[in-house]
Amino acid sequence: xxxxxxxxxxxxxxxxxxxxxxxxxxxxxxxxxxxxxxxxxxxxxxxxxxxxxxxxxxxxxxxxxxxxxxxxxxxxxxxxxxxxxxxxxxxxxxxxxxxxxxxxxxxxxxxxxxxxxxxxxxxxxxxxxxxxxxxxxxxxxxxxxxxxxxxxxxxxxxxxxxxxxxxxxxxxxxxxxxxxxxxxxxxxxxxxxxxxxxxxxxxxxxxxxxxxxxxxxxxxxxxxxxxxxxxxxxxxxxxxxxxxxxxxxxxxxxxxxxxxxxxxxxxxxxxxxxxxxxxxxxxxxxxxxxxxxxxxxxxxxxxxxxxxxxxxxxxxxxxxxxxxxxxxxxxxxxxxxxxxxxxxxxxxxxxxxxxxxxxxxxxxxxxxxxxxxxxxxxxxxxxxxxxxxxxxxxxxxxxxxxxxxxxxxxxxxxxxxxxxxxxxxxxxxxxxxxxxxxxxxxxxxxxxxxxxxxxxxxxxxxxxxxxxxxxxxxxxxx
Amino acid sequence: xxxxxxxxxxxxxxxxxxxxxxxxxxxxxxxxxxxxxxxxxxxxxxxxxxxxxxxxxxxxxxxxxxxxxxxxxxxxxxxxxxxxxxxxxxxxxxxxxxxxxxxxxxxxxxxxxxxxxxxxxxxxxxxxxxxxxxxxxxxxxxxxxxxxxxxxxxxxxxxxxxxxxxxxxxxxxxxxxxxxxxxxxxxxxxxxxxxxxxxxxxxxxxxxxxxxxxxxxxxxxxxxxxxxxxxxxxxxxxxxxxxxxxxxxxxxxxxxxxxxxxxxxxxxxxxxxxxxxxxxxxxxxxxxxxxxxxxxxxxxxxxxxxxxx
Numbered sequence: 001x002x003x004x005x006x007x008x009x010x011x012x013x014x015x016x017x018x019x020x021x022x023x024x025x026x027x028x029x030x031x032x033x034x035x036x037x038x039x040x041x042x043x044x045x046x047x048x049x050x051x052x053x054x055x056x057x058x059x060x061x062x063x064x065x066x067x068x069x070x071x072x073x074x075x076x077x078x079x080x081x082x083x084x085x086x087x088x089x090x091x092x093x094x095x096x097x098x099x100x101x102x103x104x105x106x107x108x109x110x111x112x113x114x115x116x117x118x119x120x121x122x123x124x125x126x127x128x129x130x131x132x133x134x135x136x137x138x139x140x141x142x143x144x145x146x147x148x149x150x151x152x153x154x155x156x157x158x159x160x161x162x163x164x165x166x167x168x169x170x171x172x173x174x175x176x177x178x179x180x181x182x183x184x185x186x187x188x189x190x191x192x193x194x195x196x197x198x199x200x201x202x203x204x205x206x207x208x209x210x211x212x213x214x215x216x217x218x219x220x221x222x223x224x225x226x227x228x229x230x231x232x233x234x235x236x237x238x239x240x241x242x243x244x245x246x247x248x249x250x251x252x253x254x255x256x257x258x259x260x261x262x263x264x265x266x267x268x269x270x271x272x273x274x275x276x277x278x279x280x281x282x283x284x285x286x287x288x289x290x291x292x293x294x295x296x297x298x299x300x301x302x303x304x305x306x307x308x309x310x311x312x313x314x315x316x317x318x319x320x321x322x323x324x325x326x327x328x329x330x331x332x333x334x335x336x337x338x339x340x341x342x343x344x345x346x347x348x349x350x351x352x353x354x355x356x357x358x359x360x361x362x363x364x365x366x367x368x369x370x371x372x373x374x375x376x377x378x379x380x381x382x383x384x385x386x387x388x389x390x391x392x393x394x395x396x397x398x399x400x401x402x403x404x405x406x407x408x409x410x411x412x413x414x415x416x417x418x419x420x421x422x423x424x425x426x427x428x429x430x431x432x433x434x435x436x437x438x439x440x441x442x443x444x445x446x447x448x449x450x451x452x453x454x455x456x457x458x459x460x461x462x463x464x465x466x467x468x469x470x471x472x473x474x475x476x477x478x
Numbered sequence: 479x480x481x482x483x484x485x486x487x488x489x490x491x492x493x494x495x496x497x498x499x500x501x502x503x504x505x506x507x508x509x510x511x512x513x514x515x516x517x518x519x520x521x522x523x524x525x526x527x528x529x530x531x532x533x534x535x536x537x538x539x540x541x542x543x544x545x546x547x548x549x550x551x552x553x554x555x556x557x558x559x560x561x562x563x564x565x566x567x568x569x570x571x572x573x574x575x576x577x578x579x580x581x582x583x584x585x586x587x588x589x590x591x592x593x594x595x596x597x598x599x600x601x602x603x604x605x606x607x608x609x610x611x612x613x614x615x616x617x618x619x620x621x622x623x624x625x626x627x628x629x630x631x632x633x634x635x636x637x638x639x640x641x642x643x644x645x646x647x648x649x650x651x652x653x654x655x656x657x658x659x660x661x662x663x664x665x666x667x668x669x670x671x672x673x674x675x676x677x678x679x680x681x682x683x684x685x686x687x688x689x690x691x692x693x694x695x696x697x698x699x700x701x702x703x704x705x706x707x708x709x710x711x712x713x714x715x716x717x718x719x720x721x722x723x724x725x726x727x728x729x730x731x732x733x734x735x736x737x738x739x740x741x742x743x744x745x746x747x748x749x750x751x752x753x754x755x756x757x758x759x760x761x762x763x764x765x766x767x768x769x770x771x772x773x774x775x776x777x778x779x780x781x782x783x784x785x786x787x
Contacts, residue, residue: 079752082536108540205647207735263624263644265736413537416754423559423738430649430736445558452553453538 037065039344042080042092045071046331047289048150050300051361051371052352058360059351065344074098085110090336093345097146097334099137099404100414106145111334113143117346118477124350126477128376130396135470136328136404137375141463142473146332147353148375150289153398154217154327155391156181156314157276157294158283159307162193173315178221178252181283181317188282189259194307196280200259203284204272205429208422212408213269214286215425216327218256219249220407223322226417231405231465235458237450241421242436242443245322250428250435257429265429270299277305285316287329288398291391292370302367313391315398328404330373355379362388405465413453420445523768529761536755550762554750563741564770570657570742571721571774577661579714582668583703589673600673603666611663615730618659622646622731649739652732656740659727664717671713675706711782715775722771743767 043049049071056067070092072080077096084091085108097105105111118124133151138144163170166187171180189200204210216224223245228238257264261275269287276284277294293299295308305311318324333349335342351357355378361371362385372389379385380396389395408414424442427433433441450456530550534542554560589600606614621628624644633640641648645655679702687697703710725744728734734741734749747767751760 075752082755086536086540104537108536110540205736207733261624262642263647265643266647266732413535413754415537416756419749419753423734426735427737430739432649432737441558453535454543 037063037341037344038068039065039094039341039348040068040070040092041094041348042070042072042077043096043149044074044077044098044331046150047293047300047370048331048361048373050367051364052149054364054366055357055360059348059357063347063351065347067348081105081110085336088338090339093335093339093341094333094348095336096149096331098331099329100408100410100418102138102145102332102334103140103410103412105334106140106143109337111145112337112342113145114147114335114346114349115144115477118144121346121350123354124477125355126474128355128378129474130375130377130399131467131471131474132400132402133328133330133375134474135467136402137330137332139465139470139473140410141465142469144473144477146334147349148330148332149352149358150330150371150373151375151399152287152289152328152330152373153395153402154285155288155291155316155394155398156283156285157290158184158312158314159188159193159198159281159310160312161307161310162188162191162198162282163312165193166191170312170314176315176317178218178317178319181285182252182255185256185259185283191282194279198280198282199261200282201256201284202260202267202272202275202281203253203257203264203429204267204269204286205257205260205265205426206268206271207426208419210268210272210422211425211429212418212422213327213329214272215250215253216407217285217316218253219246220325220327220403221316221322222246222249222252222319224249225406226409227411230409230411231463233462233464235462237411237455237458239443239446239450241446242439246439247435250425250439253425254428254435265426274298277307279305279307287327288395289373291395292368292372292389296368296370300367300370304368313394315394324401325406326398326402327407328399328402329408330375359385403467412455413449416449416453417446420449526761526764529757530765532758534756534758536757542758546758550758551766553759554763554766557746559738559741559746560743562738563743563746566653566740567722567724567742567744570653570660570724571718574657574660574721575714575718578665578668578717579672579710581661581665582672582713583710585665585669586672586676589669590676600670604670605666606663607667607670609663611726612730614659614663615727618655618662618727619646619731622655643736646732647736649736652736652740656724656727656731657721659731660721660724664720668713668717671709672706675709676702679705707782711778714782715778718774718778719771722774723767743770 043052049069053069053071056069060066078098078101080091081095081097081101085105095111097111106113118126129148130151133148134144137148137151138146158170162168168184168187170176170184185200187200188198191198204214224243225240227236228240229236261280264272264275267275270293272284273286273290273293274297275281276286276290277297291313294311295305297303297305316324316326333352335345335349339345353375355376358374358376358379359382362369362374362379364371369388372385372392372395374380377396380392386392404410408418411417421442424433424438424445428435428438447456529542531545531547532542533544533546533549585603589596589603609617618629622630622645624630624647627644630640630644641651645651683701683705684697687701692700723744724742725748728740728742728745729748732740734745743763744767747760747763750756750763754760
């Protein structure tokens with residue numbers, strides 16, 4: 001029925017809306033024209049993402065390929081990658097892959113080996129990458145699965161003013177043992193510097209990943225291996241977690257926690273790092289991105305830390321009884337096997353991991369300079385970058401001692417084992433368990449999980465995964 | 479008799495085609511929705527039931543590796559922290575539901591008072607419910623911060639004891655700190671539902687009781703609560719189920735720690751399914767939770783609805 005009152009009824013409004021939509025439909029265009037070259041990139045929201053998003057315009061200008069960049073939190077990224085891979089409908093052309101997922105993704109054919117693309121590419125300059133980084137992060141069973149966009153080692157950060165106030169000096173690397181580290185922390189604990197009473201150190205206590213990331217560095221330095229034989233030789237996943245070396249390491253970690261703020265039991269990566277940046281911690285060791293993150297008072301705030309100019313950097317302590325092993329971590333880029341734009345994806349990976357792309361990321365000054373996680377050796381000698389990131393020579397030395405496959409072995413079911421390990425380490429800090437009881441329980445649970453997943457005894461083919469094998473692989477690509 | 483015979487005859491006459499069509503039309507119209515809903519609800523349940531009998535770990539293989547009978551159920555129950563997680567889950571579900579419904583009822587009574595600005599208060603009250611639980615988690619993580627958080631500051635100001643590790647880092651307070659965040663978020667929802675229930679209580683009955691000399695407590699016990707039992711039972715059952723499945727706040731606030739002091743069944747399920755990607759084990763855990771929740775709700779329904787229906 002016609003409405004002559006001049007008011008708009010619900011029916012006339014709906015009719016008008018429908019008519020407008022129908023009329024506008026032919027005008028609507030797909031968001032991306034079919035002919036446009038696009039690469040969809042899905043990354044984790046780690047510091048490198050903030051630098052990368054500022055420089056993708058350079059890639060677009062050079063190649064004519066439009067970048068659609070999306071970031072997700074760690075857990076959300078993993079869940080999305082797995083679900084899209086199972087469905088064989090990847091929603092990105094380039095994805096960030098944690099080194100712990102590399103084997104699983106490659107074995108399941110969720111990502112494609114990069115060997116063929118790398119071999120035929122003269123612009124790649126593979127020899128510039130640090131071999132230890134490629135070995136730790138990017139290879140699986142003799143294939144390249146990914147290339148590193150952000151490469152992390154672990155090192156020590158300390159307060160120079162606190163050392164001066166307590167008349168302490170940082171030992172030279174040869175005499176910097178874990179016992180010396182603990183002694184220094186004990187001397188710093190309780191000191192008042194800059195009007196603040198210091199805690200000797202800070203640990204990451206939150207389970208499972210943060211505590212495992214920090215603790216396993218100490219444990220590996222003190223000679224602890226997770227398994228009887230992996231990644232080298234004939235793989236044998238018999239747990240070697242419950243050993244005197246690990247009990248000693250966990251006892252030391254417990255001591256470090258007692259010299260930390262008590263709430264550190266619930267600290268994740270960033271909370272531990274920022275506690276140091278806020279000025280009441282004497283010294284701690286952590287992933288190398290904290291070399292620059294602790295210069296700021298928060299995540300991508302751009303505001304300087306109150307102690308930023310007092311932060312010194314040092315190599316990791318070692319145990320004289322064991323060869324030093326430094327943790328390697330970070331993020332790498334890979335290509336889903338069913339990605340529609342694989343050529344564009346390779347162009348992007350090559351650019352983002354190139355010396356040029358990485359330097360451009362390092363020069364981004366939006367929140368202060370917040371990226372120095374290079375996988376390429378040449379950038380550590382770059383004078384411009386050394387000016388911005390004076391710790392680069394130290395960081396390179398740390399990466400050259402790294403072996404990510406020993407500290408956190410990327411074995412099948414790693415995340416399950418990490419969950420068990422993290423829970424039991426946290427129990428020790430909470431005072432619910434002694435180091436020996438916790439490690440005995442961890443070992444038993446590892447055994448159950450490994451047997452339950454048919455990994456013990458290991459019946460599939462092994463791969464003698466050594467640094468030398470990776471060096472040969474690099475040479476074969478030249 | 480003739481009339482009766484006529485009437486009987488009319489009743490036994492087959493309905494016309496038009497009438498039959500008219501009778502079936504609603505069923506035909508509603509059928510797609512019912513089929514879709516059944517598929518959406520039934521398919522995941524049946525799929526996860528099937529998976530629960532298979533060894534299927536995505537860390538090992540993208541496909542199921544074999545039928546293992548009740549092996550996943552055994553593994554789920556034999557996990558070292560299953561009993562502890564079940565205990566925590568039951569504790570927070572029962573205590574949290576009781577507190578939220580009791581507080582919700584008290585707030586609903588306040589909302590029923592006719593004062594200036596009450597409409598604004600009602601609108602304000604619904605806001606916590608609209609926030610995503612994960613955001614609530616981050617909000618409370620900052621508010622619990624031992625150094626600069628609002629809640630530790632309030633506790634210290636009130637000269638109450640505060641654990642050195644902070645509320646989230648102490649094994650005796652972590653679970654309750656998680657529950658407090660849930661109570662903050664969902665009590666307003668209980669209040670709004672119960673307020674709607676209170677509006678259905680006739681003023682005359684309350685007035686009559688007052689004239690007969692009944693006090694506020696007696697009116698609440700003898701008149702108000704019996705008359706809003708249906709919405710109360712509904713909101714309590716809903717919250718019981720929701721708190722039983724609480725995991726997002728645990729994830730953001732404590733990750734089940736310290737130790738396993740704040741682990742819940744749903745957090746374990748998250749760990750098994752979305753971190754470990756053990757599809758078989760997480761499917762078995764899902765079904766264990768489904769069974770436990772349904773037993774709880776059945777028990778609750780027997781007591782709460784026994785003389786309502």
